[in-house]
Amino acid sequence: MQKFITNNLARLGPLLGLILIMVVLGFASDNFFTLDNILNLLRQISINALIAFGMTFVILTGGIDLSVGSMLAFGSALTAGVLASGMDPILGVLIGLLAGLAMGAFNGVVITKGKVAPFIATLATMTIFRGATLVYTDGRPITGLSESFVFEMIGQGYVFGVPFPAILMVAVFFILFLILNKTVFGRKVYAIGGNEEASILSGIKADRAKIWVYALTGMLSVLAGIILTSRLNSAQPTAGSMYELDAIAAVVLGGTSLAGGRGRITGTLIGALIIGVLDNGLNLMNVSSFYQQIVKGGVILLAVLLDRRSK
Amino acid sequence: MSDKPFVSMEGIDKSFSGNQVLKDVRFSLIPGEVHALMGENGAGKSTLIKILTGIHGKDAGTIEVKGKEQNFSSPKEAEKDGIVVIHQELNIIPYLTVTQNMFLGKELTWGKTGILRQKEMYEQTKRNLAMLGVEDIDPNETAGDLSVGKQQMIEIARALSTKAEMIVMDEPTAALTDKEIENLFSVIRSLQSQNVAVVYISHRMEEIFNICDRITVLRDGEYAGMKVLNETSFDEIVKMMVGRELGDRFPERNHQLGETIFEVKNLEREGHFKDVSFDVKAGEILGVAGLMGAGRTEIMETIFGAAKRKAGEILIDGTPISIRDPSDAIKAGIGFITEDRKNEGLVLHLSIRENIALTNLKSVSEKGWMSHKKEQQLVEKLVEKLHVRTTGAEQDVQSLSGGNQQKVVIAKWLGIQPKVLILDEPTRGVDIGAKKEIYHIINELTEKGVAILMVSSELPEILGVSDRIMVIHEGELASILDGKEANQEMIMKAATGGEYRAEIHNE
Numbered sequence: 080m081q082k083f084i085t086n087n088l089a090r091l092g093p094l095l096g097l098i099l100i101m102v103v104l105g106f107a108s109d110n111f112f113t114l115d116n117i118l119n120l121l122r123q124i125s126i127n128a129l130i131a132f133g134m135t136f137v138i139l140t141g142g143i144d145l146s147v148g149s150m151l152a153f154g155s156a157l158t159a160g161v162l163a164s165g166m167d168p169i170l171g172v173l174i175g176l177l178a179g180l181a182m183g184a185f186n187g188v189v190i191t192k193g194k195v196a197p198f199i200a201t202l203a204t205m206t207i208f209r210g211a212t213l214v215y216t217d218g219r220p221i222t223g224l225s226e227s228f229v230f231e232m233i234g235q236g237y238v239f240g241v242p243f244p245a246i247l248m249v250a251v252f253f254i255l256f257l258i259l260n261k262t263v264f265g266r267k268v269y270a271i272g273g274n275e276e277a278s279i280l281s282g283i284k285a286d287r288a289k290i291w292v293y294a295l296t297g298m299l300s301v302l303a304g305i306i307l308t309s310r311l312n313s314a315q316p317t318a319g320s321m322y323e324l325d326a327i328a329a330v331v332l333g334g335t336s337l338a339g340g341r342g343r344i345t346g347t348l349i350g351a352l353i354i355g356v357l358d359n360g361l362n363l364m365n366v367s368s369f370y371q372q373i374v375k376g377g378v379i380l381l382a383v384l385l386d387r388r389s390k
Numbered sequence: 391m392s393d394k395p396f397v398s399m400e401g402i403d404k405s406f407s408g409n410q411v412l413k414d415v416r417f418s419l420i421p422g423e424v425h426a427l428m429g430e431n432g433a434g435k436s437t438l439i440k441i442l443t444g445i446h447g448k449d450a451g452t453i454e455v456k457g458k459e460q461n462f463s464s465p466k467e468a469e470k471d472g473i474v475v476i477h478q479e480l481n482i483i484p485y486l487t488v489t490q491n492m493f494l495g496k497e498l499t500w501g502k503t504g505i506l507r508q509k510e511m512y513e514q515t516k517r518n519l520a521m522l523g524v525e526d527i528d529p530n531e532t533a534g535d536l537s538v539g540k541q542q543m544i545e546i547a548r549a550l551s552t553k554a555e556m557i558v559m560d561e562p563t564a565a566l567t568d569k570e571i572e573n574l575f576s577v578i579r580s581l582q583s584q585n586v587a588v589v590y591i592s593h594r595m596e597e598i599f600n601i602c603d604r605i606t607v608l609r610d611g612e613y614a615g616m617k618v619l620n621e622t623s624f625d626e627i628v629k630m631m632v633g634r635e636l637g638d639r640f641p642e643r644n645h646q647l648g649e650t651i652f653e654v655k656n657l658e659r660e661g662h663f664k665d666v667s668f669d670v671k672a673g674e675i676l677g678v679a680g681l682m683g684a685g686r687t688e689i690m691e692t693i694f695g696a697a698k699r700k701a702g703e704i705l706i707d708g709t710p711i712s713i714r715d716p717s718d719a720i721k722a723g724i725g726f727i728t729e730d731r732k733n734e735g736l737v738l739h740l741s742i743r744e745n746i747a748l749t750n751l752k753s754v755s756e757k758g759w760m761s762h763k764k765e766q767q768l769v770e771k772l773v774e775k776l777h778v779r780t781t782g783a784e785q786d787v788q789s790l791s792g793g794n795q796q797k798v799v800i801a802k803w804l805g806i807q808p809k810v811l812i813l814d815e816p817t818r819g820v821d822i823g824a825k826k827e828i829y830h831i832i833n834e835l836t837e838k839g840v841a842i843l844m845v846s847s848e849l850p851e852i853l854g855v856s857d858r859i860m861v862i863h864e865g866e867l868a869s870i871l872d873g874k875e876a877n878q879e880m881i882m883k884a885a886t887g888g889e890y891r892a893e894i895h896n897e
Contacts, residue, residue, distance in 0.1 A: 263755045270748055273737035280696060280726065280734050281748040281802065282717040340739060 093333050093349045096382060100353060104360035111360055121245035124355030128248050128348060129303040130322055131329035132255050133183075133296030135347045138330050139259075140289050141272045141339025142197035146186060147300040147326055148319035149208035154179045154301025156212050159221040159314035168230040175301050182208055183297020187290030205323075212316050222313040234309025244306045251299070252348055259344050268292060272339030329354055332382050353378070394457070396421045396556055396587050397442065397473070402451035404437060411437050415451075415613045417606050419556060422585040424578060426598040426619070429608035429631055430793075430821035435591055438608070439558055443468040443475055472555035478564060482541045484534025489515045491533045492548050518547040522577050539570030546577060550586075557581065558589040563597060564818065567682035568882070575601050593821060595624055596850065607631055632823050640854035641829050645836045647857070648672030652810045652841045654693060657702030662688040663865035666702070670810065670841040675832065677856030677873065678845040679881050685865040686845045687729055690812050694726040695719045706809060720749065725803035729814040729845070735799040738788040742780060742798055743769045745787050750805040772801035776831060793824025800831060811835060814845045829855060849878045863887050 104111045130147050137144045158175030162168055182204070189200045224230065236243035259265040267288045270278040279285050300319070308314045332350030335342025357378060361371045395418040404412040412434045419425050427435050440446045442453060444462030453460055455471050462468040465475065482491055489508075492515045498507040515529040524543045533541060542562060549557050563571050578588055578601055590602055598605060599619060607614040607630040614630045628639075650669045658664040663685040670676045680686045691697045693704060695713040703710050711722045719726070728734035736745050746769045747754050754765040769783045776797045780790065787798055796816065803811060813832070817825045832855065836842060846852045852859055856873040861884035868884040 261760055263751045263758050263760060266744070266747065266751060266760060269740070270737055270744070273740055274733070276734050277737055278748065280694075280716050280728060282720040283748070283751070284715070284717055340737070 090334070090343075090346075092385065093346050093353070093382070096332075097349050097353050097356065100356055100360070100378075104356065104363070108360060108363040110363050116359070116363070118240070118242055118245065120355055120359045121248070122242035123359060124351050125242075125244035125248035126303040126306055127322070127325045127329060127354065128351035129251060129299045129306075130296075131326040131347050131351050132251060132344060133299035134323075134326040134330050135333070135335055135342065135344050136255075136259070136268055136292045137197070137296050138327075138335055138337060139268050139272045139339055139342055140292050141275065142190065142289070142293075143201065143327070143337075144183075144186065144293060144296050145198065145201040145323050146182070146205040146208055147296060148322035149205045149212065150179055150182045150297050150300040151304035151307070151319035151322060152212040152314075152316060153182065153208045153215070154297075155304035155308040155314040155318055156216050156221055156316060158301075158305055159224055159308055160215065162224045162227070162230060163221055168227040172230070172233070172305055175305055176298050179297040179299070179301030179304075180294045181297070183294040183300075184290055186297065187293035190293065191286035191289050209320070216314070216316040218316055220313045220315050224308075224312055230309055231312075232309075234306045234311075244310075247302075247306070251302070252344070256344055264288065264291070269340060272341075274340070325354055328379050332379060353382075393420060395419060395454075396456060398454045399438070399442065400452050400454075402438065402441060402453075403449040404434075404441060404446065405449055410611060412441070412448075412611045415608065415611070417613075419587045419589060421555065421587050422582050423603045424582060424588045424590055424601055426602040426605040427589055427591045427608070428593075428598065428605055428627065429614070430823055433608040433631075433821075434611040435608055436560070437611075439475060439560075439589070439591075443473060469552055469554075472553060473558070474549035474552060474554040474556070475558040476542070476545045476549065476560065476562065478561040480538070480541050480545055482533045482544060484532070486533055487530050488519075488527060488533055488536070488544055489529040491544055492518065492529075492551065496552075514551065515547070518551050519543070521550065521580075522547055523580065524573070524577075537567075537570065538565045539567065539573065542566070542570075542574065543577070546581075550581075554586060556587045556589065558591070560591045561593070561819070562590070563592065563594065565682075568885075569681075571597070593819070594848065595627065598627075599624070609633055628822060631821075639826070639850075641826065641833060643833050643836065643855075645673050645833070647674050648839055651707055651839075652843075653703075653705040653708075655703040655705070657689065657692060657704070658700045659688060659692045659697060660700045662692075663862070664701075666862075666867050668860055668867065668870065670843060672839040672841055673836045674857045675836060675842040675844055675855055675873075677852040677859040678843060678862065679847075679849070679852050679859055680862035680868075680885050682847065684862040684885065686862050687814055689862070690726065690814055690843065690845060693719070694724060694812065696726075720806055723806070723809035725749075725806055725808035725811045727799055727803055727811070727813045727816055729818065731795055731799050735802075736787050736795060739786055741784045742773065742778065742787055742790075743783040745798055746772055746801050746805060749802045753805070768805055769801075772804055775804070776801050777827060791821075791824075793820040793827075796820050796824070796828065800828070804831075804835075808840060810841045810843070812843045812845075815847065816844065817846070817848070817851060849881055852881065853878065861885050 110116055134144060134147065154175040157178050158171045161171035161174050186201055186204055189195050190197050232243055234244060238246055259268065267283050270283060271285045271288060275285055304319060307318060329350035330347050331337065332353050333346025335346055354375065357375055358371065361374060398418040400416050402412050402415040415434065415438060417438060429435050437446065441448045443465040444467055445465060460471065483494065489511050493511050498511050499505055500507060512529050519525060519527050522543055527536065527540055527543065533544060562574060566574060581588060590598065592598060602619050604616060604618050605627065606616045607627060609631060648671055651672045653669040655667050657666045666689055668676065678686050688697065692699045695715045695718055704713060705711065706722055713719045713722065732738060743765065747765050750768060754768055755761055773780065773783060778794050778797045778801065780794065787795055790798065817828055820828065832842060844855065853876060858873055859871045859876050859881060861868045861871065861881055863885055864887065871880055
């Protein structure tokens with residue numbers, strides 16, 4: 080019974096933290112708990128959350144993906160390029176997503192078949208994909224995208240007053256939640272992260288599963304990039320740099336172990352919310368962006384320290 | 391041998407969060423004796439040692455060392471009074487040299503400068519190793535390159551360098567070759583002659599009768615008795631341990647051998663073994679014997695597709711099957727209970743349910759979606775069938791005892807309803823009660839016509855359960871013996887390539 084309570088307290092930790100931060104910010108700023116601000120917040124976090132969802136899968140298998148920001152940039156640029164050339168926007172989005180899938184799968188193949196440590200492999204591809212983006216864009220932003228309603232909808236649209244990116248994020252969250260908790264694939268992800276050797280000897284094709292996990296992350300990163308591109312109505316070759324850090328932070332804040340095998344995607348959603356709420360609330364309070372970084376880092380450190388304490 | 395005890399523990403009680411694990415336990419150790427500490431897993435052996443060395447505090451009782459009451463607060467303090475524990479998992483840092491390991495944490499320096507006195511430490515290491523009769527270990531060698539047996543010698547030498555008067559050895563032979571065991575025993579005897587007392591914790595009855603003078607048995611956290619070994623018998627000890635007559639050590643088998651269902655032809659793996667051919671009939675147990683490192687495990691891994699084979703064919707029911715990875719082997723109906731259950735058999739922090747489901751993902755899912763109901767049914771059925779002692783299927787496997795963990799591993803593989811089941815050291819680190827249950831499970835499988843391949847380093851076990859015994863010597867099949875006619879000498883002779891000297895293993 081005691082174990083049951085401590086277990087669930089550990090699970091609730093991130094949520095309690097989020098509520099605490101929200102209450103504090105609610106007192107500090109009158110504008111925080113307005114409907115507009117909350118909806119705005121959900122839109123703001125959608126980009127980081129989508130990347131962090133993929134990162135959750137990767138970290139659960141015991142890996143890491145540093146190349147998410149670069150994949151985001153390349154996928155965005157490719158999509159923007161297709162759109163600028165006047166092709167169908169849906170086709171452009173699909174091409175971008177496929178490119179993300181391919182880049183992620185490449186990461187996966189290097190890591191599994193090439194037996195390169197995920198940190199090193201994705202550190203290298205981070206540079207490669209960024210370089211490829213700069214080559215493709217010639218180092219300049221791609222502008223003059225089509226005036227397509229569909230494409231503008233992705234990043235700027237509203238459905239019944241709710242920002243479309245927020246809806247997209249919630250939908251993707253539910254799909255990934257089901258995959259992770261209700262499918263054979265999800266079970267394999269946890270098993271591989273918990274003990275890869277035992278999983279392989281149990282007949283699980285670990286390499287195949289891991290390649291899919293990295294491919295999924297590539298695709299989700301590009302999806303985040305497409306939202307960004309649609310919002311800005313242009314693709315920046317430097318887009319997404321350092322995004323891997325916020326994504327990893329969200330996963331860790333959500334209680335997922337960097338050693339793999341343990342964690343939940345719900346935690347990641349809460350982690351992304353914590354980061355988003357901090358950014359948003361500190362902005363409302365007119366805290367300088369210099370101090371914001373210190374506060375953000377401090378909260379991450381505090382969360383991890385508390386987590387250690389409870390173990 | 392003086393009769394004044396070096397250590398004397400009386401009336402020791404200990405509870406962990408309301409759960410009493412030791413109750414009125416006593417233990418005494420005389421200088422120069424080898425004293426076995428025995429009991430099933432969970433009987434309280436490790437807790438008793440941890441209380442002695444100050445890792446846990448006791449709730450009641452007294453501990454006297456050299457006639458003086460002592461309550462150590464840490465193993466370091468116990469070490470000052472001459473008590474050293476050598477754990478099953480050795481404390482060796484593989485990248486450091488033998489000398490560096492030997493002086494770890496107590497390096498000799500020039501005053502307080504932190505500058506090392508390399509030469510002196512080298513010389514002293516050399517002397518310590520020579521004292522144990524293991525001059526062939528070079529103090530400058532990297533410790534990780536040495537065999538487990540030699541690494542253990544480093545630990546013993548390290549213990550001696552701290553002027554240990556009492557050395558606790560926890561399952562010291564679990565990973566040793568027979569030669570290394572002989573070597574360890576002669577070292578223990580020489581320690582004895584230097585008046586060092588040894589506490590010998592082991593599940594291996596033969597070794598205890600071979601090397602120990604007295605034995606203290608614990609059962610369910612209570613003192614079950616102390617005996618002088620040459621005044622007692624195997625059966626008496628077992629009875630003390632389990633609290634009842636266990637009957638035959640190896641259960642009776644009545645089964646019919648069927649057709650040959652499993653064949654291996656000319657199997658070869660680069661650098662490990664070559665030209666291995668054998669077959670197993672339905673309902674037959676083929677024991678696989680050999681020295682540590684002979685290639686037994688490697689053969690099993692290769693059959694299962696966990697390692698690449700260079701040549702050879704594998705046939706089930708007369709049809710050649712292509713095995714490129716473990717999932718192919720499982721599809722063909724082969725199960726593999728690995729030797730190392732913690733690293734290869736289980737995902738330790740997952741539940742019993744999740745571990746059992748791991749090999750059965752196909753049968754507990756529909757179109758890629760897990761079926762909670764099917765999973766629950768399969769797991770409940772297997773947990774009940776194998777009598778896994780647990781609070782429920784959601785319990786983490788890491789909190790189970792060794793014997794129950796092993797049952798979960800077996801359950802995993804029974805789920806696939808194998809035609810051929812490979813068991814690699816299935817009873818290692820498993821207490822005597824659970825051992826017998828495992829033999830029963832194996833027997834039930836043979837009655838259903840499963841072909842069994844069982845690797846074991848315990849000769850009595852191999853002899854007790856096998857229909858035929860395949861002996862491997864340095865990567866080659868040395869001989870296949872009939873289970874009824876074979877004896878320890880015949881196996882050892884084949885396993886050593888004929889160099890075996892019978893007198894050493896006679897008890």
